[in-house]
Amino acid sequence: MSKLYFALLATLLFSSPAAIAQDFAIVGGKTITNQDNNIIEDGVVIIQDGKITSVGSRGKTDIPAGISVIDAKGKWVTPGIFTPFSRVGLVEVSLEKSTNDTRAKDSPFSAALQAFDGFNPKSENIAITRIEGVTRMAVLPAASSTIFAGSGALADTSGSFSSISRTPAFMYVQMGEAGASIAGGSRSAAWTWLRQALGEAKTWRRGREPAEPLLTAADALAIQDAMADDLPFLIAVERASDLMTLIALKSEFRDLNVVAVGASEGWMVASELAKADIPVILDPHRNLPQGFQSLGATMYNAVRLQKAGVRIAIATLSDEAFNSRLVLQHAGNTLATGMDWNHAFAAITSEPARIFGKEKTWGKLKPGMIGDVVIWDGDPLELMSSPDMVFIAGEKQDMTSRQTRLRDRYLSIGDDNPLPYGYR
Amino acid sequence: MKARYFDAMVIGMGLLLASSAVARADKDVYPSTYKPIPSSDTILQNATVFDGIGGKFTKTDVYFANGKIKKIGKDLPVADGTKVIDATGKWVTPGIIDIHSHLGVYPSPSVGAHSDGNEVTSPITSEISAEHGVWPQDPGFNRARAGGVTSMLILPGSANLFGGRGVVLKNVPSRTVQGMKFPDAPYALKMACGENPKRVYGQKGGPGSRMGNFSGYRKNWIKATEYRAKWEKYEADLAAAKKDDKKLPSPPARNLQLETLVGVLDDEIKINMHCYRADEMAQVIDMSKEFGYKITTFHHAIEAYKIADILAENGICAAMWADWGGFKMEAYDSVRENIPMIERAGGCAIVHSDSAAGIQRLYQEAAKALADGRKAGINISDADAWAWLTSNPAKAMGIADKTGSLETGKNADIVLWNANPFTIRARPEQVFIDGALLYDINDPSLRAVSDFELGQPGEGDVK
Numbered sequence: 099m100s101k102l103y104f105a106l107l108a109t110l111l112f113s114s115p116a117a118i119a120q121d122f123a124i125v126g127g128k129t130i131t132n133q134d135n136n137i138i139e140d141g142v143v144i145i146q147d148g149k150i151t152s153v154g155s156r157g158k159t160d161i162p163a164g165i166s167v168i169d170a171k172g173k174w175v176t177p178g179i180f181t182p183f184s185r186v187g188l189v190e191v192s193l194e195k196s197t198n199d200t201r202a203k204d205s206p207f208s209a210a211l212q213a214f215d216g217f218n219p220k221s222e223n224i225a226i227t228r229i230e231g232v233t234r235m236a237v238l239p240a241a242s243s244t245i246f247a248g249s250g251a252l253a254d255t256s257g258s259f260s261s262i263s264r265t266p267a268f269m270y271v272q273m274g275e276a277g278a279s280i281a282g283g284s285r286s287a288a289w290t291w292l293r294q295a296l297g298e299a300k301t302w303r304r305g306r307e308p309a310e311p312l313l314t315a316a317d318a319l320a321i322q323d324a325m326a327d328d329l330p331f332l333i334a335v336e337r338a339s340d341l342m343t344l345i346a347l348k349s350e351f352r353d354l355n356v357v358a359v360g361a362s363e364g365w366m367v368a369s370e371l372a373k374a375d376i377p378v379i380l381d382p383h384r385n386l387p388q389g390f391q392s393l394g395a396t397m398y399n400a401v402r403l404q405k406a407g408v409r410i411a412i413a414t415l416s417d418e419a420f421n422s423r424l425v426l427q428h429a430g431n432t433l434a435t436g437m438d439w440n441h442a443f444a445a446i447t448s449e450p451a452r453i454f455g456k457e458k459t460w461g462k463l464k465p466g467m468i469g470d471v472v473i474w475d476g477d478p479l480e481l482m483s484s485p486d487m488v489f490i491a492g493e494k495q496d497m498t499s500r501q502t503r504l505r506d507r508y509l510s511i512g513d514d515n516p517l518p519y520g521y522r
Numbered sequence: 523m524k525a526r527y528f529d530a531m532v533i534g535m536g537l538l539l540a541s542s543a544v545a546r547a548d549k550d551v552y553p554s555t556y557k558p559i560p561s562s563d564t565i566l567q568n569a570t571v572f573d574g575i576g577g578k579f580t581k582t583d584v585y586f587a588n589g590k591i592k593k594i595g596k597d598l599p600v601a602d603g604t605k606v607i608d609a610t611g612k613w614v615t616p617g618i619i620d621i622h623s624h625l626g627v628y629p630s631p632s633v634g635a636h637s638d639g640n641e642v643t644s645p646i647t648s649e650i651s652a653e654h655g656v657w658p659q660d661p662g663f664n665r666a667r668a669g670g671v672t673s674m675l676i677l678p679g680s681a682n683l684f685g686g687r688g689v690v691l692k693n694v695p696s697r698t699v700q701g702m703k704f705p706d707a708p709y710a711l712k713m714a715c716g717e718n719p720k721r722v723y724g725q726k727g728g729p730g731s732r733m734g735n736f737s738g739y740r741k742n743w744i745k746a747t748e749y750r751a752k753w754e755k756y757e758a759d760l761a762a763a764k765k766d767d768k769k770l771p772s773p774p775a776r777n778l779q780l781e782t783l784v785g786v787l788d789d790e791i792k793i794n795m796h797c798y799r800a801d802e803m804a805q806v807i808d809m810s811k812e813f814g815y816k817i818t819t820f821h822h823a824i825e826a827y828k829i830a831d832i833l834a835e836n837g838i839c840a841a842m843w844a845d846w847g848g849f850k851m852e853a854y855d856s857v858r859e860n861i862p863m864i865e866r867a868g869g870c871a872i873v874h875s876d877s878a879a880g881i882q883r884l885y886q887e888a889a890k891a892l893a894d895g896r897k898a899g900i901n902i903s904d905a906d907a908w909a910w911l912t913s914n915p916a917k918a919m920g921i922a923d924k925t926g927s928l929e930t931g932k933n934a935d936i937v938l939w940n941a942n943p944f945t946i947r948a949r950p951e952q953v954f955i956d957g958a959l960l961y962d963i964n965d966p967s968l969r970a971v972s973d974f975e976l977g978q979p980g981e982g983d984v985k
Contacts, residue, residue, distance in 0.1 A: 190848075191848060191849070191850060191851055191854055192848075192849045192850070193717075193849060193850040193851070194850070194851060222848070223848065338979070363979065363980075366979060383879055383883075384879075385665060385879075385882075385985045386630040386661060386662060386665060386878055386879065387630050387631050387661055387974070387975065387978070387980075388630055388631060388632055389631050389632065389633070390631055390633075393631075393975070393978045393979045393980055394978075394979035394980035394983070395980065395985075396980060396983050396984060396985050397984075397985060398983070398984055398985075418848065418849055419848070420845075420846070420847060420848040420849070420856075421846075423845075424845070427886065427890070427946075430946040431883075431886075431946065433946055433947050434946070434947045434948070434949050435984075475897075477946075479946055480945060480946050481886050481889040481890055481893065481944060481945065481946050482889055482890070482892065482893035482944060482945075483893070484893065484894070484897060501856065501857045501858060502857075504827075504855055504857050505827070505857040505858075505859050505863070505898060508827050508828050508830075508857075508863065509859075509863070509898065509899075511828075511830055511831050511867065512831060512867070519828075
């Protein structure tokens with residue numbers, strides 16, 4: 099089957115008729131490409147069939163005749179934001195258990211649990227995240243019955259039923275204080291459990307199960323498949339000593355694609371992390387000794403790791419789905435710690451894409467990449483900027499949410515309208 | 523020096539009164555021992571100034587001496603011995619005030635041994651006081667100071683209908699809680715609406731519903747009214763007996779729970795009520811009228827925007843987040859424009875944190891809310907928005923005569939910013955409390971280290 103045919107088939111399978119993207123050019127904006135020529139002051143971005151086909155400066159870039167043109171003069175034009183850690187779509191109201199599909203304490207399974215089975219593209223949290231400029235997200239479950247939370251998935255924020263890829267994209271493992279508690283009460287118990295589980299999964303064969311298995315067959319096969327497919331294993335750790343143990347684990351399981359999540363004390367072992375080639379997903383706002391595992395926490399963690407050569411992606415490490423949209427503020431706040439703008443922005447666009455093996459698909463304005471583009475009314479890392487338009491795979495997105503509807507309803511307070519608000 | 527003696531005298535008089543007359547309300551449990559830290563007379567020159575009450579002044583000097591603001595104006599004369607700071611290109615604002623903090627009662631590290639913010643043994647605990655749970659070594663105080671916070675109201679949590687007293691603290695490092703207590707600030711009484719009390723007590727004897735919540739409030743306001751009448755009768759009898767030289771009556775037995783409620787009825791203790799839903803706030807307002815007390819502020823107030831007109835009519839502040847919500851049903855209807863929508867209706871909007879992380883960036887929350895409001899067509903100036911962070915909480919907390927704005931005679935609680943505080947790279951460069959420089963981003967010796975962090979990884983690091 100030719101690639102072209104496959105792409106066509108994929109378009110037919112995964113797109114609703116309304117989602118077929120128009121061709122258009124975004125012209126005149128301050129264009130952030132996330133490539134070497136990062137900023138084009140008076141840029142042109144051309145999107146055809148949902149993909150970026152051309153990026154350059156005005157006057158030097160051919161604009162196809164008859165294509166619809168969006169004037170972005172005075173605006174910023176960037177790749178869509180990619181949040182590398184979120185619970186969006188898995189939870190509506192976190193305290194209402196019936197609406198919360200992030201964890202499953204009483205399930206016999208753990209690693210085999212797949213986030214995409216619980217994902218609801220119609221969740222309110224999708225729209226509130228999208229209208230802040232986030233187009234892609236890693237959606238992950240939370241650990242509860244074992245240190246394995248299950249597999250996460252990559253989703254877009256369009257709200258369509260095809261917005262999530264229905265294959266595991268990565269595994270998520272909880273270590274540190276929380277992992278120790280789940281695994282029986284100590285860090286030693288958690289690391290032993292993880293090593294045993296990885297070892298058992300690696301050699302698991304149907305019909306030749308170990309006499310006293312640690313894992314259910316489903317869990318073992320899920321881990322085995324993830325290892326075979328070289329999926330990232332996102333492993334949550336905070337303390338510097340736990341990061342050193344993680345580095346040791348990586349040298350023991352050489353095939354394991356390890357990504358550290360959290361890493362509040364990462365800066366204390368920055369050169370070791372760089373040498374071990376372990377990327378880090380972190381939250382720059384964590385600067386308090388929230389527990390004894392994060393006594394060294396500082397907002398300077400991100401810039402120190404980045405300068406030491408560690409690949410970093412920035413997230414809001416929160417169990418609350420409504421917080422994922424704040425990832426721009428969290429990235430922006432590294433600027434005051436000395437992070438340069440390009441690295442801060444890459445940490446919420448191209449770097450997450452790279453960590454999840456999608457560096458050729460998302461994260462840059464580059465011919466061949468998916469047409470995820472945001473037009474902003476100012477610098478996207480500024481507190482007072484916001485998107486004017488969001489495109490996902492070339493499709494212009496709705497900029498309303500349940501929240502904007504509520505706002506508009508009650509902005510009518512004081513209007514001379516005798517009808518109750520329920521009719522407004 | 524004079525001011526210090528004066529403060530000590532006032533405190534001494536307070537003690538004398540408390541011991542000579544039996545009080546019906548316990549007004550100042552263990553009084554403040556706070557003394558301003560020695561300071562230099564200072565002039566910040568040529569800054570952009572938000573005065574915290576809606577004024578914005580460019581190329582302006584702010585002069586403070588003996589811990590008080592002396593003058594704000596252009597090209598002020600410089601007295602001998604005054605420390606001169608060139609603030610060209612910088613911003614000067616009043617220190618930020620957080621009306622909803624649990625620093626000290628839910629400190630870092632958040633280990634079980636430190637969980638002192640909710641007395642979850644009974645839904646009625648108006649007898650307890652947050653000050654007795656504050657751990658002054660919470661590293662969060664130092665982080666909040668680096669975020670420009672100079673005063674805060676430390677509240678008990680929201681598990682209980684009547685959660686207990688909240689205490690206003692100055693954000694100064696201190697060995698004791700009394701050393702942080704804001705002199706002469708009124709106490710707060712924390713109350714809670716909605717889900718939390720019924721979730722905590724639903725299986726523990728109630729309340730198990732919002733109906734139970736209301737009966738719990740009302741029964742106790744009735745008791746407080748009776749208790750106050752008993753004391754009024756006693757005070758009248760005492761006065762009559764003294765006048766007629768008769769045997770003095772014995773005072774009623776003290777009741778700590780009801781003393782706090784009487785303090786509210788007497789308008790000496792400020793009601794701060796955790797309440798998310800619009801319909802619930804409206805019924806609570808009716809209840810306050812039923813018993814004749816004043817609600818100062820609804821906290822969290824996720825649905826304040828739905829009754830912005832009612833809140834404004836009743837003169838009740840709403841303390842809000844910029845964009846949190848959704849974590850429980852009563853927070854499901856959050857909108858990003860809540861804060862500006864209160865301002866638009868002529869109400870009293872306050873940005874609050876309820877978070878050891880959020881308290882460090884309250885100015886960023888204001889910026890986000892302001893921008894979201896503008897995008898929705900609500901045009902509010904930067905200078906008016908600054909009131910959400912300083913003068914509005916100061917009014918609600920009963921300390922607006924002392925702090926919350928840059929006006930002559932007020933405490934020199936001041937932040938010098940390295941850029942416009944509503945921009946992402948801006949940080950407090952220097953923070954002054956009663957004129958004393960207690961934080962300087964460029965001077966590691968002015969980074970206070972709590973006892974807890976001393977000798978630990980990251981001690982004295984930039985945070």
